[in-house]
Amino acid sequence: MLRSFGKSAQTRRHASWLAVAALATVAASLAACGSDGDNESNQSGGMGSSEPVPKVTIRAKVSGLTGQGLVLQSRLGETLPVTADGELAFSQQIDEGTSPSVTVKTQPISPNQQCTVEGGNAAAANGVAAVTVVCSTTSINVRGAVSGLAGAGLVLQNNAGDDLAVSSNGAFVFALPVARGAHYGVSVRKQPSFPSQQCVVTAGTGVAADADVTSVAVSCTTQASRFAYVGDYSASSVTAFTLDASSGVLASIGTVPTPFTAPLSASGDPKNMRLFVGNGNVGGLAVFAVDPATGGLTLGPGSPYPTGTSVQAVATHPSGKSVYALSLSGTITAFSVNALTGALTPIAGSPFAAGAAPRAMVLDPTGKRAYVADTGTNSLYAFNVSATGALAPAAGSPYTLAGAYNLVVNPEGTFLYVTQAGLDTIAVYAIDVNSGALTLASQCPSGAGPRGIALHASGRYLYVSNQGANTLTAYVIDPATGSLTAATTVATGAQPINLAIDESGQFLYVTNSTSDDVYMYRIDPLTGAPVAIGGAQPAAVNPFSITIF
Structure with missing residues (x-):
């Protein structure tokens, strides 16, 4: 029984995936494509009613103002003229x-003053979004000073709005002064x-003096x-x-059996050295402890934990405090x-x-x-994640x-990239930083059968494996619009499935399910x-998921 989901099952899975492509009609309207034969879910469950996110008023408490013309600005772009000390509120929540x-758009004059915003980046909570503005002549x-810098793109920030790009080791100074008595x-x-x-x-924190x-x-x-x-x-x-770490070369240190057949999906928690593996057959989620010295895996007690059938994806919360198993049956455990x-x-x-x-x-x-x-x-579903x-x-x-097949979010959380099975297209969505709402910004042609997707930590490059063409394409990302420009396409093995980029951002890996490498x-x-x-x-052997530690 342990071998009953071998190459024949893998072939059926490929045929099932290609059936998704065959059912789609490539037209100007990008008509919807159907699901594959694996769909046994009940669509009547629906999404349920959404819970509106509470709105909060931004309040600013100003002190030390003796000049004229001070103007504050919120993240929504609303401006607020200030004429005297006291507490004021923006109209847009x-x-x-x-x-x-909140930032200072215009500093006061007559006399010239420097006003500094404190708490401008603090998250609104319990109905409060309050900042303090301290002004002084x-x-x-x-x-x-910066030390140890070897990479490119470092950006420092002082308080809410003073960004400073740093390209080398040594001394630095922020462009905006800080008012005496204000925090930095x-x-x-x-x-x-x-x-x-x-x-x-x-x-990095303190109160400005003389x-x-x-x-x-x-x-x-x-x-x-160190490990994959x-x-x-x-x-x-x-x-x-x-x-x-120098060459990027992988060297096998052995295999560890999973407590089920068909380990299809996985996700890692490098901070706590845990690997979560999902069962692509009847469902289930296994937890492995990763030995930080040797890379060895130890199956955790209680594994596998019950989930819906056929775990297609595993997602670990950035905090490591929760993990999610997405099942083909239409549920998230x-x-x-x-x-x-x-x-x-x-x-x-x-x-x-x-x-579904x-x-x-x-x-x-x-x-x-x-x-x-x-x-x-043929949908994207968006969820709010609570503290629990x-x-x-x-x-x-x-x-x-x-x-809609595979997806990834950029490091700033401002764009979502989605591969479209059967349409040979990648959709780019802008993410509203306040609500998380999605707006289709652009679409870009891909290779045949886009499957795996990975985004470089710099936010500059996107990579997609083309399962139907046995290739890998690199795209350059426009930082302002998120739009994609195809740059390079290279050969892969047979049936490239998933991608992973190492933590240094220097190496990329592709699993090829049919060429077994x-x-x-x-x-x-x-x-x-x-x-x-x-x-x-x-x-x-018939590799699908790849996780880097």
Whole structure:
């Protein structure tokens, strides 16, 4: 029985996937394509009623103002003239849980003053979105030094709106002075890439006095992946690899059996060193502990945990506190994760309805929203994620999209990219940062049978495997519009399924389900083009999922 879902089952799965493509009509209207034969779900469950997000008024408390002409601005673009000290309110409200991002649009004159916003990035909570604005005729500069920087694209931020791009190690100074008596708060707005690094700020907060601040320190360290795990669909196992941080080469360290057949999907929690594997047959979710020294896997007690049938995707919350199993039966089984043992407990309200034949699920970088692609109803489903990990349909959901199959969110949480099965197209959606609502921004032709999708941590490049053409295409992303431009297409093995990028952002990997191997590529930092790494391609049996630690 352990082998009954071997190559023949894999062939049926490919045929089933290709049936989705065959049912679609490629026309100017991008007509909807049907679901495949695996769909046995009951569509009558629906999404349920959405819960409106509470609205909050932005309030600003101003002190020390003696000049004229002060104008504040909210994240919604609304301006608020201020003529005297006191508390004022913007007329346009924001969603609870989002930041007001209040900035000074115009500084006061007669006399010249420097006004500084405090708490401009604090998330609105409990009906409150309050900021403090301190004005003074005396101001200071915030200075510091960066060390260990090897990547490109580092952006620091002081308080709510003073961004500073840093390209090298050494001293820096923010452009906007801080009013005497006001708080300053330096943070990393964007981490560097090529290689990906983690930069940490020390001595970054305080109150401005009579002299410039010079003690801020930013220390950067390079992120490096060490292990990769590939789900062997027909072998009922996971193959573990070491990952060479210099060359990107994978080397097998053995296989570990899964507690079920057909390990189709997986997701990792590198912070807590856990691997979650989903059963693509009857359902179930297994938890493995990852040995940080050797990369070895140990099956957690209680595994596998019950889910809906045929787990198509597994999504881990950015906090590591919850994990989600998306089933082809049209449900999401949500679990809280025990921080010490990794044991799973169903979250209240689980399972949650998610279409008729959903294929992929992703959470945004904040963990406050989740999106699901469903080929059964040709739709995208949007969810709000509560503090407990529970899901609630977002206002406006679902969104019609023919052949919605796989998806990924950019690092800023502002764009969603979706492959469209049968249409050979990638849809680009703009995400409203306040509500999470989706707006179709553009569509881009893809190769034949777009399947796997991965987005570089820099937000500059998108990669899609073309299952029908045995190729991989790299796209350049327009940072303003999110639109895609095809840049490079390279060969893969037979039937490329899923993609993964290592933590340094320098290497890309593709599982090829029919040629039984994993292709390895180095990413060109200037163009984003994948360049094949020489040598033998690592072997795996009917590989589908790949997860990097």
